[in-house]
Amino acid sequence: xxxxxxxxxLVELPTAKRAPSTEARELKARVQKLRIGxxxxxxxxxxxxITWLPWILCGVLALAWAGVGMRTYRNGPAVDDTAGPVAAxxxxxxxxxxxxxxxxxxGGIAIAPVKGYLVPAQQIAVSPIDVGGQLxxxxxxxxxxxxxxxxxxxIDDTNYLAAVKESASLVSAAESRLAATKKRxxxxxxxxxxxxxKNQAQAEKDDAEILEKxxxxxxxxxxxxxxxxxxxxPREFQQAEADYFxxxxxxxxxxxxxxxxxxxxxxxxxxxxxxxxxAAQKDxxxxxxxxxxxxxxxxxxxxxxxxxxxxxxxKAELYSLVNPLAFGATSGSLCDIADLANLEVDLEIPEKxxxxxxxxxxxxxxxxxxxxxxxxxxxxxxxxxxxxxxxxVSVRVKVTVDPKEQGKYLKPEMGANVTFLTK
Numbered sequence: 001x002x003x004x005x006x007x008x009x010l011v012e013l014p015t016a017k018r019a020p021s022t023e024a025r026e027l028k029a030r031v032q033k034l035r036i037g038x039x040x041x042x043x044x045x046x047x048x049x050i051t052w053l054p055w056i057l058c059g060v061l062a063l064a065w066a067g068v069g070m071r072t073y074r075n076g077p078a079v080d081d082t083a084g085p086v087a088a089x090x091x092x093x094x095x096x097x098x099x100x101x102x103x104x105x106x107g108g109i110a111i112a113p114v115k116g117y118l119v120p121a122q123q124i125a126v127s128p129i130d131v132g133g134q135l136x137x138x139x140x141x142x143x144x145x146x147x148x149x150x151x152x153x154x155i156d157d158t159n160y161l162a163a164v165k166e167s168a169s170l171v172s173a174a175e176s177r178l179a180a181t182k183k184r185x186x187x188x189x190x191x192x193x194x195x196x197x198k199n200q201a202q203a204e205k206d207d208a209e210i211l212e213k214x215x216x217x218x219x220x221x222x223x224x225x226x227x228x229x230x231x232x233x234p235r236e237f238q239q240a241e242a243d244y245f246x247x248x249x250x251x252x253x254x255x256x257x258x259x260x261x262x263x264x265x266x267x268x269x270x271x272x273x274x275x276x277x278x279a280a281q282k283d284x285x286x287x288x289x290x291x292x293x294x295x296x297x298x299x300x301x302x303x304x305x306x307x308x309x310x311x312x313x314x315k316a317e318l319y320s321l322v323n324p325l326a327f328g329a330t331s332g333s334l335c336d337i338a339d340l341a342n343l344e345v346d347l348e349i350p351e352k353x354x355x356x357x358x359x360x361x362x363x364x365x366x367x368x369x370x371x372x373x374x375x376x377x378x379x380x381x382x383x384x385x386x387x388x389x390x391x392x393v394s395v396r397v398k399v400t401v402d403p404k405e406q407g408k409y410l411k412p413e414m415g416a417n418v419t420f421l422t423k
Contacts, residue, residue, distance in 0.1 A: 110356055111420040113366070116347035118414045120338035121398070124307065127333035129300045131155060132323020140311050140335055145407065150305045153334055155322065157301035164298055167291035174284035181280045185273040201258040208251035212244070219244035309339040310407050341406040343399045344380060345416050348392040354382070357420050363397050368415040375410070376400045377418065 137154035140146065222240045225232040313336045316322050324332035345365060349357065363377040380398040387394070397418050401410060410416075 108422050109419055110361070110422045111349075111353060113417040113419045114347050114349065116345040116397070116416055116418055118343050118367075118399070118410055118412055118416055119346050120312075120340070120412050121342040121344050122307070123312070123336060123338040123412075124309075125333040126152065126303065126306065126335050126337055127324050128155060128303060128322055130325070131157075131160065131297050131300045132325060133157070133159075133301070133321070135316060135318055135320050135322060138316075138318040140314065142311050142314050142335075143407070145310045145340075146305045146308070146337075148305050148308045151302060152305060153303045153316075155301040155303070157298050160294065160298045160301060163294040164291065167287065167294045171284065171287040171291050174280065174287040178277070178280040178284050181273070181277045185270070185277050188270050188273060198258070198261050201254070201261050205251065205254035205258050208247065208254040212247035212251040215240070215244035215247035303334060305337070307337070307339060309337040312336045312338055312412065338412065339406075340410070340412075341401050341403045343401055343410055343412070345377065345397040345399060345418050347395050347397060347418055348387075348390070349395055351386060351391045351393060354393045357382075357395070362421045364419040364421060365397065365399055366417045366419075367410060368417070370409050373409060379420070 133155040135153055136156050137151075139150075140152045146152070219240045222232055222237045226234075226237055314334075315336075316334045322332070322334065357379055359379050359382060361379040363379060365375040365377045367373065367375075377397045377399045380396045383394040383396075386392065399410065
């Protein structure tokens with residue numbers, strides 16, 4: 001023993017490798033006592049060496065799961081014995097969730113509730129028609145219902161009234177041209193000649209023929225005496241000959257004048273005047289069309305409700321410049337309107353369940369905002385094309401809304417759960 005201790009006493013150990021102190025040894029002893037399964041724990045172990053702590057943890061977990069199960073059972077979906085089972089509406093979207101087939105086993109439910117959104121069956125953007133200008137009257141507000149024909153706004157119509165006056169002047173001028181051309185054409189027609197005009201022409205013809213006959217007699221008499229130089233001079237014969245041919249020409253002219261009055265002018269002249277009349281008539285029709293268009297634009301400066309409905313959104317204010325056809329206008333439309341008594345629910349049905357529903361199938365609608373209210377509906381239409389990226393088909397369900405409650409509870413873009421019912 002002395003041989004072992006002497007070398008140890010002669011060698012000075014480094015500070016880091018010296019024997020542990022009393023405090024270190026006590027700390028190590030305390031840590032060993034806290035270890036699970038140590039000598040002290042094994043000495044106090046129960047049931048063949050198994051400790052009590054794991055059993056306590058298992059008991060706590062069992063009690064916790066039992067409480068969760070009881071709470072889930074008590075808060076389960078309610079069952080209405082009179083109306084049949086209705087699944088509790090869900091606020092979650094139907095995207096990514098399957099639809100359960102009900103049939104007879106689900107008590108009249110063909111497809112479980114599907115989340116959708118309310119949309120108007122007809123939404124109209126009210127805007128000026130082919131006119132633009134500054135709003136000088138503004139009578140519509142959001143959320144208010146108006147009847148068909150009610151005045152919503154008025155546009156300054158100064159320029160359009162000037163166009164009406166100009167078009168009216170053109171119509172008057174065209175009517176005058178048409179009347180003058182028609183009179184000229186009618187004067188050329190045989191039936192337009194007065195009887196006294198024909199009598200006058202006939203008298204002039206008769207007088208010309210008498211003069212011609214007398215001139216011919218004188219001409220024939222002097223012609224017989226032409227060989228006797230003492231009876232007639234050549235100058236006298238020439239005068240008689242000129243008078244005869246002149247009378248003959250006047251008679252022919254009088255006859256032609258009478259024929260014109262009886263038969264009318266040549267067909268070519270009548271056709272030319274008739275074409276002028278037709279052109280004047282077309283000019284009048286074009287002028288009337290321009291006048292009607294100008295008046296139509298003046299009427300369009302008063303913007304009215306096209307249907308009975310509610311103003312959903314307002315897009316223009318008083319004194320705003322509105323013109324859907326001009327660059328720089330503040331807005332192309334005044335407001336959006338819709339009939340809130342005619343609403344539909346836009347749904348997305350997975351492809352695997354689209355065969356379980358048909359058009360005309362009854363539905364039950366429960367809005368998210370008023371889950372205590374239930375509305376009847378019917379599957380109105382199934383869209384003709386699917387969405388292959390989502391594997392869904394869009395459908396529309398028409399909602400039965402009391403006209404007295406339109407816009408009060410159900411509003412566009414609100415969420416609703418739709419349950420498809422069997423027959």
